[in-house]
Amino acid sequence: MLFRPRPEMLELILLHYLHARKKFTNEEEFNYTNLIKGYEGELKSDIWLRGLTDEWLILNHLLLEYNGSTFQIDTLIIAYEKIYLLDIKTFEGDHSIKDDKWYTPSGKPEKNPLHQLERCETLLQRLQQDLGFNIPIESYLIFINPEFHLYTSSNHPAIIFPAQLNRFLKKLNTRPVKLNKKHYQIAEKLNALHIEESPYKRLPPYNYEQLKKGIICPNDKTFFTDVTLICSKCGRVEEVEAAVLRSVKEFSLLFPDRKLTTNNIYDWCGGVKSKKVIRRVLSKYFKLVGHRTSAHYV
Numbered sequence: 001m002l003f004r005p006r007p008e009m010l011e012l013i014l015l016h017y018l019h020a021r022k023k024f025t026n027e028e029e030f031n032y033t034n035l036i037k038g039y040e041g042e043l044k045s046d047i048w049l050r051g052l053t054d055e056w057l058i059l060n061h062l063l064l065e066y067n068g069s070t071f072q073i074d075t076l077i078i079a080y081e082k083i084y085l086l087d088i089k090t091f092e093g094d095h096s097i098k099d100d101k102w103y104t105p106s107g108k109p110e111k112n113p114l115h116q117l118e119r120c121e122t123l124l125q126r127l128q129q130d131l132g133f134n135i136p137i138e139s140y141l142i143f144i145n146p147e148f149h150l151y152t153s154s155n156h157p158a159i160i161f162p163a164q165l166n167r168f169l170k171k172l173n174t175r176p177v178k179l180n181k182k183h184y185q186i187a188e189k190l191n192a193l194h195i196e197e198s199p200y201k202r203l204p205p206y207n208y209e210q211l212k213k214g215i216i217c218p219n220d221k222t223f224f225t226d227v228t229l230i231c232s233k234c235g236r237v238e239e240v241e242a243a244v245l246r247s248v249k250e251f252s253l254l255f256p257d258r259k260l261t262t263n264n265i266y267d268w269c270g271g272v273k274s275k276k277v278i279r280r281v282l283s284k285y286f287k288l289v290g291h292r293t294s295a296h297y298v
């Protein structure tokens with residue numbers, strides 16, 4: 001049973017908006033691409049885990065804290081006799097381990113994901129003890145990308161390779177499971193302890209003036225250049241209301257402190273649609289509050 005579905009990632013949504021309207025530095029571009037890959041990997045693992053029978057509690061994306069240390073859990077599966085802690089990895093290409101050190105396909109040293117996993121398990125172990133539980137935890141690195149390979153001379157039972165994913169699931173499915181109140185209690189407690197972090201502080205710096213204005217095609221982020229709202233790249237024909245509402249959503253999420261006014265949205269849309277059209281859409285979907293210069297929609 002899916003106890004906690006994976007939430008939409010607001011940070012990624014904001015980054016998509018920004019990326020279309022601003023040039024990213026190499027580092028920002030790198031982080032953005034990694035975040036997309038990571039999230040896609042998690043979604044892929046969610047699909048894979050649909051193969052589990054129903055008697056499990058699955059909790060996705062938890063950010064927890066123990067004694068001042070925060071740790072993130074991609075997926076937690078609560079079973080009768082165990083808690084499975086899964087860290088989803090989207091590594092690609094031929095990685096290798098030499099003397100306990102990990103190397104990228106190009107031979108550069110990289111962070112040992114097993115260390116990260118151990119840290120996570122230790123913190124979760126202490127946290128559940130504090131909460132009054134003592135269910136053994138078993139942790140795994142799940143390598144979801146079929147293009148991943150690891151050269152290593154030793155056996156790592158915590159690593160699940162792409163070719164082992166199905167068998168891993170089968171193994172889980174053969175375990176006898178009958179959850180009781182205790183299992184639901186720990187799921188509820190962990191879920192309640194999740195920390196909601198503001199995505200804004202992790203975004204690349206931006207301000208209103210530097211962002212390119214206009215209405216963007218949702219398929220390919222091309223800016224609509226004329227009033228007919230036909231994308232010059234993919235040919236998509238947009239309804240005015242949908243296009244304006246999408247732009248309003250972008251504007252409000254990127255600039256939560258700015259007021260929703262006809263002038264602001266007209267400017268944000270790059271003047272592609274007239275103020276009259278913008279006002280008509282805003283007044284249809286939002287409520288006008290305030291008077292004269294302070295008038296805005298909510």
Ligand SMILES: [Zn+2]
Nearest residue numbers: 217219231234
């Ligand atoms: Zn398009």
